[in-house]
Amino acid sequence: MIDRLMNKIDNCENPTVVGLDPAYEIIPETIRQSMIEKYGQTSRAAGKMIYSFNKKIIKGIYDLVPAVKLQIAMYEKYGIEGLRAYLKTALYAKKKGLIVIGDIKRGDISSTAEAYAAHISGVTIEETHLDLWNEDAVTLNPYMGFDGIEPFIAPCNEYDKGLFILVKTSNPSGAEIQDLIADGKPVYEHVADLVSRWGELSMGSRGYSKIGAVVGATYKEQGTALRKSMPHTFFLVPGYGAQGAGGSDLKGYFDKDGRGCIVNSSRGIIAAYKKDARYGDHNFADAAREAVIKMKLDLGESI
Amino acid sequence: MIDRLMNKIDNCENPTVVGLDPAYEIIPETIRQSMIEKYGQTSRAAGKMIYSFNKKIIKGIYDLVPAVKLQIAMYEKYGIEGLRAYLKTALYAKKKGLIVIGDIKRGDISSTAEAYAAHISGVTIEETHLDLWNEDAVTLNPYMGFDGIEPFIAPCNEYDKGLFILVKTSNPSGAEIQDLIADGKPVYEHVADLVSRWGELSMGSRGYSKIGAVVGATYKEQGTALRKSMPHTFFLVPGYGAQGAGGSDLKGYFDKDGRGCIVNSSRGIIAAYKKDARYGDHNFADAAREAVIKMKLDLGESI
Numbered sequence: 001m002i003d004r005l006m007n008k009i010d011n012c013e014n015p016t017v018v019g020l021d022p023a024y025e026i027i028p029e030t031i032r033q034s035m036i037e038k039y040g041q042t043s044r045a046a047g048k049m050i051y052s053f054n055k056k057i058i059k060g061i062y063d064l065v066p067a068v069k070l071q072i073a074m075y076e077k078y079g080i081e082g083l084r085a086y087l088k089t090a091l092y093a094k095k096k097g098l099i100v101i102g103d104i105k106r107g108d109i110s111s112t113a114e115a116y117a118a119h120i121s122g123v124t125i126e127e128t129h130l131d132l133w134n135e136d137a138v139t140l141n142p143y144m145g146f147d148g149i150e151p152f153i154a155p156c157n158e159y160d161k162g163l164f165i166l167v168k169t170s171n172p173s174g175a176e177i178q179d180l181i182a183d184g185k186p187v188y189e190h191v192a193d194l195v196s197r198w199g200e201l202s203m204g205s206r207g208y209s210k211i212g213a214v215v216g217a218t219y220k221e222q223g224t225a226l227r228k229s230m231p232h233t234f235f236l237v238p239g240y241g242a243q244g245a246g247g248s249d250l251k252g253y254f255d256k257d258g259r260g261c262i263v264n265s266s267r268g269i270i271a272a273y274k275k276d277a278r279y280g281d282h283n284f285a286d287a288a289r290e291a292v293i294k295m296k297l298d299l300g301e302s303i
Numbered sequence: 304m305i306d307r308l309m310n311k312i313d314n315c316e317n318p319t320v321v322g323l324d325p326a327y328e329i330i331p332e333t334i335r336q337s338m339i340e341k342y343g344q345t346s347r348a349a350g351k352m353i354y355s356f357n358k359k360i361i362k363g364i365y366d367l368v369p370a371v372k373l374q375i376a377m378y379e380k381y382g383i384e385g386l387r388a389y390l391k392t393a394l395y396a397k398k399k400g401l402i403v404i405g406d407i408k409r410g411d412i413s414s415t416a417e418a419y420a421a422h423i424s425g426v427t428i429e430e431t432h433l434d435l436w437n438e439d440a441v442t443l444n445p446y447m448g449f450d451g452i453e454p455f456i457a458p459c460n461e462y463d464k465g466l467f468i469l470v471k472t473s474n475p476s477g478a479e480i481q482d483l484i485a486d487g488k489p490v491y492e493h494v495a496d497l498v499s500r501w502g503e504l505s506m507g508s509r510g511y512s513k514i515g516a517v518v519g520a521t522y523k524e525q526g527t528a529l530r531k532s533m534p535h536t537f538f539l540v541p542g543y544g545a546q547g548a549g550g551s552d553l554k555g556y557f558d559k560d561g562r563g564c565i566v567n568s569s570r571g572i573i574a575a576y577k578k579d580a581r582y583g584d585h586n587f588a589d590a591a592r593e594a595v596i597k598m599k600l601d602l603g604e605s606i
Contacts, residue, residue, distance in 0.1 A: 024428075071411075123346070182483035
């Protein structure tokens with residue numbers, strides 16, 4: 001996964017990940033209304049509108065970016081029908097050649113972690129092996145330590161998948177736990193050490209591990225320091241755009257060759273049509289495309 | 304939720320929660336084979352066998368326990384069809400008068416946490432409000448601090464739901480992060496302080512908050528100390544039985560009135576038929592019932 005991701009970033013000359021987090025209010029009124037007319041005020045209508053929206057966004061951006069990130073909460077919100085839209089979106093993105101990151105932030109232990117690992121390992125029913133989730137990589141929560149991560153490592157190696165483990169999140173209150181000082185350094189640095197160590201169990205061939213880290217764009221100094229202390233750990237960086245960070249904040253997140261991270265933007269891309277009078281319901285995908293191009297240029301100046 | 308839960312515990316005189324974590328190998332061969340014959344080696348067959356198994360277990364135990372806990376990973380493993388079994392199980396348990404705890408351990412920020420909160424708040428599509436998940440309470444991960452918890456608090460109050468937030472987990476490697484010493488005490492105690500404080504935002508009427516904590520049975524001393532430092536926080540206690548802890552280890556987890564916690568057992572109950580020659584595929588629910596009665600007696604001695 002990590003080699004494929006890095007190759008795709010090189011080919012696109014763009015480390016942007018488009019976050020497909022289609023909150024209800026982001027979906028254009030025309031799509032919403034047409035699905036409500038067809039399916040009523042049901043979760044089925046919600047699932048249908050989400051997939052219809054995502055498909056158009058993907059068509060608009062698939063040749064410009066290496067990957068999409070699907071925030072599963074936005075789909076899980078609508079139950080089975082929402083998750084059906086998640087799976088269909090992942091499959092469609094894959095067909096369009098995109099790497100699919102499932103932003104699932106799961107974290108549990110032993111047999112439970114093994115069950116969650118089905119996201120990347122697939123599942124075997126008697127003699128039949130099925131890949132039900134279509135993700136190339138998933139995000140994980142480290143609070144339970146290695147027990148929660150270990151079951152994902154074999155699938156990373158066997159099926160060429162990847163992980164991004166939360167280290168330093170982009171939100172203000174993340175500090176409540178992550179910035180507690182233990183043995184002279186913050187908790188997130190301890191987590192960073194663990195993630196680096198775990199990463200050795202699943203190295204790619206281009207200097208980076210298949211086990212990456214989530215490092216928020218909103219903490220520039222910490223991100224820069226982590227880049228230095230985690231030279232083989234690829235970063236998935238949330239918090240660009242809507243959460244306040246810009247390309248110039250991210251210089252230190254890249255390595256000396258301009259590699260080592262992908263930067264996610266969700267709302268800034270998929271809701272771009274709402275902030276520009278030239279765009280509307282009928283051409284929201286064009287607005288997303290323009291936002292990706294702008295972001296590529298903005299990030300390009302930092303690399 | 305917390306008042307309802309406490310009343311039900313009093314009525315059953317039993318703080319046992321049955322963990323419905325139907326791993327494939329736990330489901331009796333006869334159920335597996337009959338579903339494979341009908342639906343092939345598909346995720347649909349897996350979903351059907353899980354629900355069939357759960358339904359019989361619930362019938363066997365519903366009058367003896369206050370609640371069931373569904374480990375969502377065991378269902379998510381089988382994609383949409385697995386999650387369909389999750390929803391159907393939750394609904395059936397509810398119909399049988401049981402409190403349903405969704406062991407989802409979600410954790411994310413702002414609009415994402417809001418989306419996950421649909422598990423307990425339901426979801427509104429135009430003018431229609433739907434409760435798609437049927438859970439009375441869910442478990443959450445605290446790594447992102449209050450941002451990840453806040454969106455769940457209003458639904459706790461508005462819809463009388465509950466939370467159990469990870470504080471000290473039952474697995475060995477949980478210590479890697481949770482036991483780091485910061486400002487003279489371990490990280491999990493800092494988390495405990497936060498959970499206590501958040502709990503004040505959603506108090507029940509019987510002295511306990513709707514915002515509870517997950518405290519593993521496998522760390523007796525720590526659990527006992529947490530009981531004292533968190534007098535208004537109800538505990539959900541995993542790790543009994545299969546993970547090694549017995550009733551006598553849990554004395555300190557209860558308050559002076561013998562209240563303040565529910566103790567989960569999954570495998571020890573639902574797979575009890577595999578460890579007793581008197582039971583087999585045809586009467587696994589009877590074995591579960593007997594295991595619940597044994598556990599009630601074992602816990603009774605500690606209260």
